[in-house]
Structure formats: structure tokens, C-alpha cells
Amino acid sequence: MMQTVLVLTAVIFSLAAAGAIIRIARGPSLLDRVLAADVLLAILGGALCVDMAVNRHLNNLMLVVAISIIGFIGSVTVARFVADRREQPDES
Template sequence: MSGPETVDRVLMTAAVVMIVVAGALLLVRISRGPSMLDRAIALDVCAAVIIAGLGAKSGFARDSFYFPIMLVLAFLGFTGSVGIARFIAVRDKPLPRRRSEGKEGQR
């Protein structure tokens, strides 16, 4: 192997190691997340980590087979995040104030 190929291989290996570490930390956040929103964000990041892993695999193999799959996963991750955010926004909607409470606060 030549010098640039060695550097390329080392950088790809470092990228895969960082993706694996990110996945491990992500599993910790999903299991220990104190709120539902933390878990929802972790699942969104999970989609990004999977996409990054597929990108690294494509880089190692020098094959563009996984690019359409990465695109579909990105779309599903985005729509899932929007759906979860809307669900949480409706669930955590503040209760309307009564008129008598509002008038007392103005005095």
C-alpha cells in the first residue's frame, strides 16, 4: 500500500471507531434518558449514526450501493422526528388560564 492509501485506511478506521463510540453512548442515553424527549432525540440521532455507518461502509468498499438506502433512512428519520415533536407538543400543551385568574394578576 502506498502512503495515501495508508492514510485513507487509518482515517476510515478512526471514523468507524467514532461511530461505534457514538452508538454506545446513544444506547446509554436511550436507556437512562430522564424524559421522553431525551429518548426521542436519541432515536433521531440513532438514524444519523446508522447513516454515518453506512457511509463509512461505502467508503471502505468504494461502492455507492448504499447511497439510496442512506437517503431513505434520512427521510424516515426526519419524518419520525417531526411526528414525535408534534406528539410531544400536543401532550405537553399548557392548560388555558381562567379569566378570573388573569384579572387578579393585573391588579
């Protein structure tokens, strides 16, 4: 049963990652791309979780936490950057 689940989740995660990558490539604005990259990181973390659950180890747990930290720092930084850059022409 676990092998079936592994194959099924692999297919679903691959489709989801393809959708997120399409949105990163096509996204009209920078913020859309940041959001899609965040989703891609969440999908990667989910795939690591499924690997841990099926193979019954905990080696990737720190990696999952680190991925969530990276997503947080990345989106906050880029959001701050966009806000600063767009406000400059209004003030001058």
C-alpha cells in the same frame, strides 16, 4: 491506509452509538430519547457512508437518504404528539 481508516472509524462509530443508546435508555424525557434516536440514525448513516467510501460502491446511497427521511418523519411526529398531549391538561 483504507483498512486502518475502516478500523478506526468503526471504533469511533461504535463508541458514539453506545453513547447515543445510553442516552436513549437514560433520557429523562421523551424528547431526549427522540433526539438520541435521531443521532443514532445519523451515526448509522455515517457508518454506511464510510462503508461505501472504503469499498468504493454506491449501493447504500438510497439507504442513507431513506434513513434521513425516517429520522425526519419520526422526530416531527413525536414532537407533534408530545405537544398535543401536554396541552390537554392545561385547557381542561
